[in-house]
Structure formats: C-alpha cells, structure tokens
Amino acid sequence: xxxxxxxxxxxxxxxxxxxxxxxxxxxxxxxxxxxxxxxxxxxxxxxxxxxxxxxxxxxxxxxxxxxxxxxxxxxxxxxxxxxxxxxxxxxxxxxxxxxxxxxxxxxxxxxxxxxxxxxxxxxxxxxxxxxxxxxxxxxxxxxxxxxxxxxxxxxxxxxxxxxxxxxxxxxxxxxxxxxxxxxxxxxxxxxxxxxxxxxxxxxxxxxxxxxxxxxxxxxxxxxxxxxxxxxxxxxxxxxxxxxxxxxxxxxxxxxxxxxxxxxxxxxxxxxxxxxxxxxxxxxxxxxxxxxxxxxxxxxxxxxxxxxxxxxxxxxxxxxxxxxxxxxxxxxxxxxxxxxxxxxxxxxxxxxxxxxxxxxxxxxxxxxxxxxxxxxxxxxxxxxxxxxxxxxxxxxxxxxxxxxxxxxxxxxxxxxxxxxxxxxxxxxxxxxxx
Amino acid sequence: xxxxxxxxxxxxxxxxxxxxxxxxxxxxxxxxxxxxxxxxxxxxxxxxxxxxxxxxxxxxxxxxxxxxxxxxxxxxxxxxxxxxxxxxxxxxxxxxxxxxxxxxxxxxxxxxxxxxxxxxxxxxxxxxxxxxxxxxxxxxxxxxxxxxxxxxxxxxxxxxxxxxxxxxxxxxxxxxxxxxxxxxxxxxxxxxxxxxxxxxxxxxxxxxxxxxxxxxxxxxxxxxxxxxxxxxxxxxxxxxxxxxxxxxxxxxxxxxxxxxxxxxxxxxxxxxxxxxxxxxxxxxxxxxxxxxxxx
Numbered sequence: 001x002x003x004x005x006x007x008x009x010x011x012x013x014x015x016x017x018x019x020x021x022x023x024x025x026x027x028x029x030x031x032x033x034x035x036x037x038x039x040x041x042x043x044x045x046x047x048x049x050x051x052x053x054x055x056x057x058x059x060x061x062x063x064x065x066x067x068x069x070x071x072x073x074x075x076x077x078x079x080x081x082x083x084x085x086x087x088x089x090x091x092x093x094x095x096x097x098x099x100x101x102x103x104x105x106x107x108x109x110x111x112x113x114x115x116x117x118x119x120x121x122x123x124x125x126x127x128x129x130x131x132x133x134x135x136x137x138x139x140x141x142x143x144x145x146x147x148x149x150x151x152x153x154x155x156x157x158x159x160x161x162x163x164x165x166x167x168x169x170x171x172x173x174x175x176x177x178x179x180x181x182x183x184x185x186x187x188x189x190x191x192x193x194x195x196x197x198x199x200x201x202x203x204x205x206x207x208x209x210x211x212x213x214x215x216x217x218x219x220x221x222x223x224x225x226x227x228x229x230x231x232x233x234x235x236x237x238x239x240x241x242x243x244x245x246x247x248x249x250x251x252x253x254x255x256x257x258x259x260x261x262x263x264x265x266x267x268x269x270x271x272x273x274x275x276x277x278x279x280x281x282x283x284x285x286x287x288x289x290x291x292x293x294x295x296x297x298x299x300x301x302x303x304x305x306x307x308x309x310x311x312x313x314x315x316x317x318x319x320x321x322x323x324x325x326x327x328x329x330x331x332x333x334x335x336x337x338x339x340x341x342x343x344x345x346x347x348x349x350x351x352x353x354x355x356x357x358x359x360x361x362x363x364x365x366x367x368x369x370x371x372x373x374x375x376x377x378x379x380x381x382x383x384x385x386x387x388x389x390x391x392x393x394x395x396x397x398x399x400x401x402x403x404x405x406x407x408x409x410x411x412x413x414x415x416x417x418x419x420x421x422x423x424x425x426x427x428x429x430x431x432x433x
Numbered sequence: 434x435x436x437x438x439x440x441x442x443x444x445x446x447x448x449x450x451x452x453x454x455x456x457x458x459x460x461x462x463x464x465x466x467x468x469x470x471x472x473x474x475x476x477x478x479x480x481x482x483x484x485x486x487x488x489x490x491x492x493x494x495x496x497x498x499x500x501x502x503x504x505x506x507x508x509x510x511x512x513x514x515x516x517x518x519x520x521x522x523x524x525x526x527x528x529x530x531x532x533x534x535x536x537x538x539x540x541x542x543x544x545x546x547x548x549x550x551x552x553x554x555x556x557x558x559x560x561x562x563x564x565x566x567x568x569x570x571x572x573x574x575x576x577x578x579x580x581x582x583x584x585x586x587x588x589x590x591x592x593x594x595x596x597x598x599x600x601x602x603x604x605x606x607x608x609x610x611x612x613x614x615x616x617x618x619x620x621x622x623x624x625x626x627x628x629x630x631x632x633x634x635x636x637x638x639x640x641x642x643x644x645x646x647x648x649x650x651x652x653x654x655x656x657x658x659x660x661x662x663x664x665x666x667x668x669x670x671x672x673x674x675x676x677x678x679x680x681x682x683x684x685x686x687x688x689x690x691x692x693x694x695x696x697x698x699x700x701x702x703x704x705x706x707x708x709x710x711x712x713x714x715x716x717x718x719x720x721x722x723x724x725x726x727x728x
Contacts, residue, residue, distance in 0.1 A: 040539075041649055044548035203702055230702040236644075236653040239442050240688040241701040247435065247692060263550060263645055271562055271571035271643070294550050294645070 031078065031358055032087050033348055034107030036100055036118035036128055039092035042234060042260050043120070045290050046337060050120060050143070051090055052330050053341035058086045060322070061349045068321045070376045072349060080356040086349060089113060093124050100124035104131040114358045115139060117344050120337070122146035123205040129157045138363045140351070142344025143337050145283070146209045150391040156360075158367045158386050160347050161340050162395035164206075164282065167305045168213045170397045171280060172221045174303075174416045175252070178278075178427065183415065185424025191222075194278065198227035198250035200241055200257075200265065201282075207233075207256040210282050214254060226250050233261040242268040252278035259285035263294055270298055270432040277428035279303060280399075289332040292402060292410050300404040301429040306336035309400045309412050311422045312380050319378040336398075339378050347372065347384055380420070401426060435693065438568050439685040445570070445578035447681020452581040452636040453654050454661035454673045455588060456508075456629030462605040462668025463625035465524075466516065469531040471658060472651020473538035474630050478504055478637020479646035480542065483551050493553045494576060497638045504634020508626035516626065517619070535651075542648040550645040559642060573642035584635050588628060589670060601625065605668060657708075664712050666725020675723060680708050 035054055038047040059065075062085040065073040077083030089111050093100035100119050107113045108131070115138040119125045125144035132139040133156050141149065141159040145167065150159050174183070181188030199214050201207035208230060218225050227248040231241045242265065245253055253276045257265060262285030279302050285291060286304035310333035313320035322342060323334045334342070347370070352358070355366035372384040374394070382394040399416035403426060413423035457471045468474075478500040485496035511534065519530040553559055558572035592598035603611040604621040612618050644650070661680060665672025688701040715723060 040543065040548075042647075044543070044649065045550060045647070048548055232702070232705060234653055235705070236657060237446055237684065239446065240439065240685050240704060243435075243439065243442070243685075244688055244692055244701055260550065260645060260647070263552075267552075267643060268571075270560065271574075272569050273562060273564075290550050294552060296554075 029082075029084050030087050031081065031084050031352060032089055032111060032113045033345075034091060034104070034111060034113035034116045034118075035088045036091050036093050036103055036107075036116065036124065037120055038095045038124075039090065041094035041096075043095050043258055046120065046259060046284075046288055047092070049289065049330075049332070049335070049338050050341045053326065053334065053338035054088055054090075054117070054345050056322075056326055056329065057342045057345035057349075058088050060325070061086055061345070065321075065325060068318065068325070070318055072346060072376065075349075075353075078349060078352050080353045081358070086345070086352075088117075088345070093119055093121075093128075095121050095124065097121075097123045097127040101127040101131050104128040105135075108132070108135050108137050113137070114352075115348065115360075115363060117142060117348060120144060121204070121206065122149060122209070125149055126205060129154060132156050136360055138351075138360055138367060140344055140347050140367070142347075143340040144206075146205045147213065148205070148209060150389040154390060156364065158347075158390040158392075160343050160384055160392045160395065161307060162397050163391065164210050165213050166395070167282065167397045168210065168217050170305060170399055170416060171214075171254070171282075172217045172223075174399055175223065175278070176221055177416070177418060178425075182418050183425045183427070184418065184421040186427045189427065194223070194251045196224050196226045196248075196250045197252045197254060198229075198245050198248050199225065199254040200227075200229040200231060200245060201255070202233035202257055202261055203230040204233070206258075206284065210256040231261070233258045235261070235264075238264050238268050241265070242272055242274065245269070246272050246274045250276055252276060252280065254280050254282070255286070256282040257285040259288050259290060262286050262291060266295055266298060266302075273432055275431050279429045280305070283307075283336055287336045287400070287412075289335055292412070297404050297408065297410060298432065299402040299410060301426045301431075302402045303399055303415070304402070304412070305397055305399050306412075307379055307381075307395070307397055308334055308336045308339035309398055309414050310334070311400075311412070311414050312378075312398075314422075315420070316378070316380060318376065319380075322378050334378065342378050343384065346377070350384075434567055435689045436686060439689040440682060441568065441570070442574075443682035443685030444678060445574045445681070446684065447678035448578040448581040448585070449574075449636060449639060449677075450654075450657050450661055450681050451674045451677025452584055452632055452639075454658035454665075454677055455585065455670065456504075456631075456633040457655075457658050458662045458665065458668055458670060458673040459588075459592075459601075459632075460625050460629040461662060462670075463601060464516075464520075464622055466527050466531065467659075468629065469528075469655075470511070470535040470538055471629070471633060472653075472655030473535050473542070474504055474507060474633045474651075475637040475640070475654055476542060476646065476648065476651040477507060477538065478634035479641040479644070479650065480546060480551070480637075481634065482638035482641050483553055483646050486553060486556070493556045493559070493638070493642055494580075497580070497635055500634040500638035501631045502634075504630035504632070504637075505627045506630070507634070508628070508630025509623055511630070512623045512626035517622075539648050539651070546646075546648065548647060550647050552645050553641055556642060571643060577639040577642065580639055581636065584632060585674060588632060589674075591628075592670060597624070660708060660712050664715055664722055666722030669722065669724040672722055672724030679711065683707055683711060 091103040122144040145164045147163045147165045179191045201211040287306045355362040400412040481500040481503040482496040485499040486493040561572045661676040665676030
C-alpha cells in the first residue's frame with residue numbers, strides 16, 4: 001500500500017514537471033517580442049523595409065554574423081539568458097491607431113510577448129504605448145519622433161531615436177549656418193534672402209507636432225512663417241496645397257510627409273515649376289529608399305533630415321558592415337528609418353541581456369540603466385542612454401541633401417552637422433525647369 | 434485670377450472624379466449594389482497602363498485601351514463568377530461580398546506587384562506643363578480631364594441613344610417589368626459591370642500619368658467616388674457628372690478663397706470637410722441627391 005503511495009507521488013511529480021518544464025525551457029530558449037509596423041496600407045512600403053531590418057538584426061543576434069565587429073554579432077542568442085533566441089512577432093497596424101492598440105492587447109494577452117517595439121507612426125505609437133503602460137509591459141520605440149510621446153510620464157516606454165524638436169533645431173541651425181557662412185561650399189547668405197518660410201505638414205500627430213515646433217523655432221531664430229498648411233497624407237490630390245505654397249513665394253519650403261504624399265507633393269510642385277531657395281523634408285517619406293528610386297533626378301537639391309545616410313558607412317565601420325549585409329540581402333542601403341529599426345532590436349537585446357530575466361520589472365530597471373556605447377551602434381550617435389522620461393539623450397540628427405552626380409545618379413550627401421559634411425551644399429535649390 | 438486658375442484646375446480634376454464614380458453609379462443604378470471593390474478596379478487600371486506602356490515601350494495614353502479592356506473583363510468576371518451568386522443571398526451578403534472582393538484584389542495586387550510605388554516615367558505629356566499667361570497646367574491633367582469628358586459622353590450616348598442602353602435604363606427602373614418586356618436582365622447586369630469596370634479602368638489609366646500606383650491607392654479615390662454618387666443621386670449619370678465637377682471645383686477653389694481672405698483656418702486642410710459639408714447639406718435638403726428621383 002505504502003509503495004503504491006510512493007509510485008502515485010512519483011507519477012504526480014513527474015506529470016507536474018512535464019507541465020512546468022517546457023514553460024521554463026521555452027522561456028530560456030525563445031523570447032517573444034511583439035513588433036507593430038504598417039505592413040499594409042499607404043505606408044506598406046516603409047513597413048516592409050522596417051520589418052526586413054528588424055528581422056536581419058534578430059538574425060545577427062540569434063545566429064551571429066562573423067564580419068561584424070560588435071559583441072552582439074558573436075552572441076548567438078542572449079548570453080545572460082542561456083543563449084535564448086529573440087523571436088519577433090510582427091503585427092500590421094496599417095497606420096491606424098485604434099487597430100494598433102487592439103493588436104498590442106492581442107500580442108500581450110494571447111501571444112504573451114515579453115515586450116513591444118514599433119510602431120513607426122507616432123499616432124499609433126501613442127495608443128500602443130498606452131496599452132503597454134496599462135499592462136506594465138516594456139515598449140522600446142525605434143522610430144516615432146513626436147516629442148509628446150516621452151512627455152507623458154510613462155514608466156514602461158523608452159525611445160531610442162531623437163525626436164522632432166531635436167531635428168527641427170538642426171534645421172534652424174542649418175538655416176542660421178547658411179546666413180553665417182558655416183555651410184560647406186556656400187558663402188554667407190544675407191538673412192533677408194531666407195527670411196520667409198512656408199510649411200506643409202501632414203495632419204496627424206507626427207506632422208502637427210512638427211508644425212508647432214517649426215513655429216516655435218522660427219520665432220526663436222527670427223524667421224517669418226508666411227504660409228502654414230496642414231493636409232491629409234491620404235488626399236487624392238494636393239494641387240490646392242501646392243498652389244498655396246507657390247503663391248506665397250517663400251524663401252524656404254518645409255515639409256513633413258509620409259511617402260505617398262511626399263511623392264505627390266513633389267510631382268505636383270514640379271508640374272507648377274515651383275521656385276524656392278531651400279527645400280527641406282522632415283524625414284519619413286523624404287528619406288525612404290522608394291523616394292529617391294521613384295523620383296530620380298527630380299529631387300536634386302532636396303534636403304531631408306535623417307539619422308542615417310549611406311555615407312555614414314564610410315566613416316563608421318560597424319555601420320558599413322551591417323549595411324553591407326542588408327544591401328546584399330535586400331538590394332538597398334539602410335535608411336534613417338531602417339537603421340533605427342536595427343537599433344530598436346539591438347536595444348531590446350542589450351536590455352534583455354542586462355536584465356538577465358524576462359520579468360517586466362527587471363527589464364524596466366535594465367532599460368533605465370542601459371548604456372550602449374557609440375562604437376557598437378550603426379548610428380552616428382554618442383550611444384543609447386535613456387533619461388527619466390525614457391528619451392535617449394545620446395542620439396543626434398543629420399541633414400542630407402540629394403545631389404545629382406556626374407553619372408546622372410542621385411546620391412544623399414551629409415550637409416549637417418557641418419563637421420561631418422561629405423559634399424558642398426547646393427544653394428539655392430535648383431528647382432524644376 | 435487665382436480663383437479662375439483654381440476653377441480650371443478644379444474642373445480638370447472634377448472630370449476625372451466623375452469618371453471614377455461613373456461605374457459605381459451605373460452598377461448601383463442597375464443592381465442596387467455598392468461595389469466596394471471599385472477603387473481596386475481603378476488600381477488595376479493604373480497597373481495595366483503602367484505595365485503595358487513599360488513592356489511595349491509605348492506612350493501611356495496609347496495603353497488606355499488595354500486598361501479599358503482589362504476593366505471590362507474584370508467587371509464581367511466579377512459578375513459572372515461572383516456577384517451573380519451573391520444576388521441569391523440577402524443584401525448584407527452583397528455588401529460584405531464586394532468588400533471581400535476589395536480585400537482580395539488589394540492583397541492579390543500586393544502579392545503580384547509588391548508594395549512599391551510605381552509611376553509612369555516616360556510619355557508624350559508626362560512631366561510637361563502648359564503655361565498660358567499666369568496659369569500653369571500639367572499636360573497630363575489636361576489630357577485626363579478631356580479624355581474623361583470624352584469617355585463620359587460616349588457612355589452617356591450609349592445609355593441614352595442606343596437600344597441596349599435603353600434596355601439597361603429599363604432594367605434600372607424596374608427589373609421585373611423589363612424582364613416581362615423580354616429584356617434579359619442578367620445580361621444587363623453583366624453589361625453594367627462591364628461598363629463600370631471599363632470606365633474606371635480608363636480613369637485609372639489616365640490617373641497613372643500623374644499619380645502613383647500602389648496596391649492600396651484605390652481607397653483614396655473611392656471615398657470621393659462614393660461622395661459623388663451620393664451627392665449626384667444614387668444611380669444618376671447626369672448627377673455623378675455634376676457632383677464630380679462640384680467636388681473638384683470645391684476642392685480647388687475653397688483653399689484659394691481662404692488664401693484671398695487671409696485666413697489660415699480656411700486653408701487646404703479644410704477642403705475635405707467642405708466637400709462632405711456640401712454633401713451633408715444637399716442630402717438634408719434633397720435626400721435623393723442632385724439629380725436622383727424620389728422613390
């Protein structure tokens with residue numbers, strides 16, 4: 001009788017361990033991170049590129065990449081978690097904030113992800129991060145730049161990219177630099193020749209926050225805004241917006257656009273033979289690979305703020321190595337958006353490694369104390385280190401200019417910061433004949 | 434001067450909007466079905482001209498017949514392979530059915546053409562402008578406006594002046610009575626889908642001269658098309674023509690008006706609101722739309 005009891009006890013313990021062990025095993029071998037990107041809808045082309053960059057980075061972490069000179073490329077999994085592999089679970093929010101929030105809930109409750117990443121559109125990141133905050137799940141944002149996102153007092157949200165306030169300041173520093181003769185290849189331009197600015201920004205969270213910031217900086221730096229336009233990025237026609245810009249005859253045209261509206265705006269302005277001296281776009285549509293591929297030489301002289309330009313690969317070894325793998329696999333160079341996706345997954349990997357656990361509180365602590373050195377990033381940043389709001393304080397922006405080369409091809413050259421300039425600045429903007 | 438410029442630009446875009454909406458109103462008029470996949474027919478029309486002009490190395494305008502034929506075939510295939518079966522079910526099944534067709538065509542296009550943005554780069558009129566005094570017009574938009582008008586006239590003539598067209602109208606007015614008179618209403622339904630597909634295919638072919646083709650492009654234009662159909666009167670061809678023009682003109686003139694008044698508030702960002710406000714007012718004052726008739 002007694003022996004029967006022991007057999008029963010052993011059987012129960014054995015069965016129990018069968019139930020428990022696989023969970024523990026799975027915890028160690030696979031770490032699920034939910035990644036929300038716009039994989040269909042108007043921003044699908046961008047979403048596809050972001051997904052590729054995130055997958056490639058996860059692959060480098062999980063399987064190693066011999067030619068890449070950073071510790072992460074030799075890890076083959078997360079070292080402090082027993083070599084556990086990162087598994088990215090992608091969800092398509094189509095650029096819709098409410099859909100993003102629903103998907104975040106699904107990823108947290110059904111897929112049991114350890115944390116979230118994404119969501120590219122600031123408007124979607126806003127709702128997704130609110131869900132993460134409610135459930136106490138960490139979210140690392142790679143490429144949403146609305147300043148308001150890190151001004152909400154959230155405890156579970158960290159942003160690796162610099163935000164638009166920082167980028168807009170760069171724009172005005174460049175304008176100021178032009179008037180002071182600091183720009184490579186251009187003599188000082190009298191300020192009155194660059195006094196009048198006009199902006200056209202798409203009307204969601206991203207564009208409207210940039211618009212406000214441009215107005216504030218214009219006041220601070222002593223420029224006038226002659227035309228202020230907010231438009232729908234999904235408009236079937238932008239003729240009236242382009243007309244309003246052309247009619248105002250501004251010295252500088254400033255844009256905040258996603259890809260489809262950036263393409264349409266330039267095509268429409270070209271049709272009107274628009275003239276201005278300075279033509280700047282706030283990243284997003286202006287720096288996607290499809291932008292240059294589709295418009296070709298029509299964008300000679302167009303400026304875009306970004307955080308990564310293929311030329312960075314010439315001055316930064318790691319950037320060149322990872323870019324080479326990406327280009328070999330997908331045919332394009334990394335862009336500001338895709339390079340930030342690389343940094344997003346990398347930040348996740350470093351945070352997990354430092355946390356030594358998948359417990360949300362441990363990850364939270366790790367994120368708050370994280371410090372990724374500059375030499376381990378593809379970005380020309382001083383590193384990744386978050387302040388108390390969750391904002392990376394070591395990031396910085398670049399301004400690039402599309403320039404037509406002697407072989408007829410378009411290349412993106414760094415023109416700001418002045419000390420990193422890789423080519424002479426084309427001024428004034430050549431326009432369209 | 435600014436107002437005249439905006440008016441002329443508005444007329445050109447309005448003519449194209451009207452052509453996009455024409456097929457939608459014909460299908461609704463004849464069969465009482467809202468074709469949610471209409472925008473995707475437009476998208477496939479854009480791709481047809483894009484690929485035809487690229488592979489045959491011909492001017493995109495010469496590739497227009499290809500987009501018309503594609504539209505007609507797609508309309509017929511949709512009707513005979515899909516819609517005809519939906520008619521047996523409740524109205525809600527028809528609604529969800531065309532919505533499903535929309536999703537299918539979107540993702541099928543994504544599978545075939547990827548999500549890249551494609552534009553016609555070479556062509557007689559592509560990238561060229563016409564300067565007349567202070568006005569600058571995009572030649573591709575002039576061509577789109579004029580060819581839309583011609584397409585509209587051809588369809589209008591066909592429906593009002595030919596025996597088959599009159600049979601189509603009879604089917605739209607009273608299907609049962611038309612059937613008693615010996616009209617094969619099933620064929621008339623198919624004809625409505627063929628005309629609907631053909632006209633929107635041509636509209637897509639005209640559009641790709643100055644707009645980018647990508648799998649989700651249809652939704653941008655189909656919303657305007659729905660507003661045109663409702664504004665003009667469900668099923669009314671004359672109505673959709675004037676509603677298209679009205680929307681095109683409102684979209685262009687209103688922001689210029691704001692500019693002349695010197696108000697940022699009345700800028701281009703408000704233009705879509707004005708379009709739907711006009712729609713709202715007309716629907717309240719004349720629920721049947723501008724040219725629809727009371728049931």
